[in-house]
Amino acid sequence: MDKIAVVILNWNGVKLLEQFLPSVIQFSAEATIYVADNASTDNSINFVKENFPTIKIVKNDGNHGFAKGYNDALQHIDAELYALVNSDIEVTENWLKPIIEMFDSEKQTAIIQPKILDFKNKEYFEYAGAAGGFLDKYGYPYCRGRIFETIEKDNGQYDDNCELFWASGACFFIRRTVYHELEGFDAAFFAHQEEIDLCWRALNEGYIIKYNSQSIVYHVGGATLQQGNPRKTYLNFRNSLLMMVKNLPKKGLLSTLFVRMVLDGIAGVRFLFQGKFQHAIAILKAHFSFYGLFFAYKRKRKDFQIQQYYSVKSIVYLYYVEKLTLFKEIFNRIQYIKN
Structure with a gap:
């Protein structure tokens, strides 16, 4: 069994694979790298075979989105740790080492997120995850480094390792045993919120989710809901x-x-x-x-749900009414963070 498998889900993303696979290969000597393909109709598979022959390919039988796409692919991948990595992620030197060390030293830690910065503006955090996620009472997610439309500059303010409520699916590390115990992502979600749901279910089972600032990746992403489709x-x-x-x-x-x-x-x-x-x-x-x-x-x-799932009562109220737009402004009201 491999120690860690880096698994990149792809659907018609040959240009992203061309741009971002080189960094994954260069800086992931500890891992076996897979491309899990959701029945692409472009040249993705042939491109990977011709240009990156060391990468293993798992072919899904349709475009099942993020959730079922990973569920199907991971049935065929045997590794102690899964690194689920978006195809628009640039990784950095030694990005895997601190993650592996944290898993090895903290047996109850089941899921880890690295620091996620913006590929297009590398001094800033990226919308989809930033420095780790939390929920308010009414299920609205927010992150250290990103609350709704406000995205912070990385000034080292989150150079720590702390407990989270949810880790971003853009770059998501999880123990294989935990992933399959929880039966993976909810396939009916297709995409969006599936990683938060999986993290919530992991917490309900007593597992711990952590942020590790020593592992750094850059994500293209960056669209808010208003800017999306x-x-x-x-x-x-x-x-x-x-x-x-x-x-x-x-x-x-x-x-x-x-x-x-x-x-x-x-x-x-x-x-x-x-x-x-x-x-x-x-x-x-x-x-x-x-x-x-x-x-x-x-x-x-x-049968069991954790009672204290939320960190603040309403992030919507704090942001839009009290005008608290930075994480440090609401930190004293946070009930969840543990170093």
């Missing part, structure tokens, strides 16, 4: 609600969901005032899909 908005809002049904503590489940749905409605109205009508419609569609899936997801609930 309506499909992304739909998946984010729908999947967040489904995740909450599965994982919220039983006490207050319905009341918390109700408040969240009201807040989603306010977000929809905000989109309308911004002239982003397709995004407002996407939220409405997400809610109707959620209604149809509610009871099926309620049956997915496990």
